[in-house]
Amino acid sequence: xxxGLGAYLGLAMVLFGIGASGxxxxxxxxxxxxxxxxxxxxxxxxxVAVNRFHPADHVGQIFSFFVIAIAAAExxxxxxxVIALFRIKKTVESDNADTLRH
Amino acid sequence: xxxxxxxxxAISSVIAFFxxxxxxxxxxxxxxxxxxxxxxxxxxxxxxxxxxHMLAAVQLLVYAGAxxxxxxFVIMLIGPASETKPTMKNMGIRLVSLIGxxxxxxxxxxxxxSHAADWVAIETSFGTVEAVGHELYxxxxxxxxVVSATLTxxxxxxxxxxxxxTEFEVGEAKAARQxxxxxxxxxxxxxx
Numbered sequence: 001x002x003x004g005l006g007a008y009l010g011l012a013m014v015l016f017g018i019g020a021s022g023x024x025x026x027x028x029x030x031x032x033x034x035x036x037x038x039x040x041x042x043x044x045x046x047x048v049a050v051n052r053f054h055p056a057d058h059v060g061q062i063f064s065f066f067v068i069a070i071a072a073a074e075x076x077x078x079x080x081x082v083i084a085l086f087r088i089k090k091t092v093e094s095d096n097a098d099t100l101r102h
Numbered sequence: 103x104x105x106x107x108x109x110x111x112a113i114s115s116v117i118a119f120f121x122x123x124x125x126x127x128x129x130x131x132x133x134x135x136x137x138x139x140x141x142x143x144x145x146x147x148x149x150x151x152x153x154x155h156m157l158a159a160v161q162l163l164v165y166a167g168a169x170x171x172x173x174x175f176v177i178m179l180i181g182p183a184s185e186t187k188p189t190m191k192n193m194g195i196r197l198v199s200l201i202g203x204x205x206x207x208x209x210x211x212x213x214x215x216s217h218a219a220d221w222v223a224i225e226t227s228f229g230t231v232e233a234v235g236h237e238l239y240x241x242x243x244x245x246x247x248v249v250s251a252t253l254t255x256x257x258x259x260x261x262x263x264x265x266x267x268t269e270f271e272v273g274e275a276k277a278a279r280q281x282x283x284x285x286x287x288x289x290x291x292x293x294x
Contacts, residue, residue: 053220
């Protein structure tokens with residue numbers, strides 16, 4: 001069987017689904033952040049794969065380069081928020097982040 | 103696609119699939135972080151099958167080298183409390199959203215997997231540091247600079263959120279609170 005663009009797109013979609021399911025099902029804020037990283041990586045596969053099949057320029061690769069940079073910033077801020085939550089509530093369960101609830 | 107490319111794709115995609123499941127399913131966050139690193143390395147292998155050499159290197163440097171280490175640092179900082187017990191809270195809505203997500207994923211995956219395109223012949227420079235750097239600095243210089251500013255702002259913000267308030271700041275906040283209370287008390291006495 002010849003591997004084509006469809007195989008990459010299907011794989012990326014499945015990985016995105018795994019990440020999204022993890023984000024919805026888990027209640028540990030650290031693991032939810034890791035699920036977000038899995039989802040962002042799945043999107044990167046699509047950018048790079050489509051770029052390979054339209055190789056006139058490198059727009060897809062440049063775009064996933066930016067996605068990687070923004071994902072790093074997101075991880076830094078998200079982990080800082082987890083530390084702040086842990087300092088207030090002594091737990092990393094995201095259900096406990098309800099201080100602003102009235 | 104060459105046979106070597108096919109073998110690399112098969113190995114990388116299988117490892118990526120199972121390590122993604124292990125990442126989101128792990129009980130212990132440290133194990134999840136290590137599976138995330140396996141996942142990221144297998145994705146670098148997938149980028150190699152797509153002739154994106156520079157991006158595979160960036161993936162290893164930024165993700166395996168920086169993001170995963172950041173996760174491990176935070177897990178170490180939080181300690182045993184980073185592991186949470188499985189909870190049945192809101193289980194109904196969580197299961198419904200899981201089923202919805204699975205249906206969405208399966209539908210789109212089946213729709214996308216039949217998508218065919220030719221392996222267009224590429225120049226030998228495709229995906230190298232030189233070609234991508236050329237594109238980056240000639241066509242997308244402004245977004246590139248904006249991203250670097252965004253990263254700086256995000257890191258400063260992360261430090262501001264995560265650090266403890268210093269003694270000076272705590273004292274200042276207390277003094278401001280006391281001043282407000284005094285002013286209110288004074289106003290009440292004047293009214294009375």
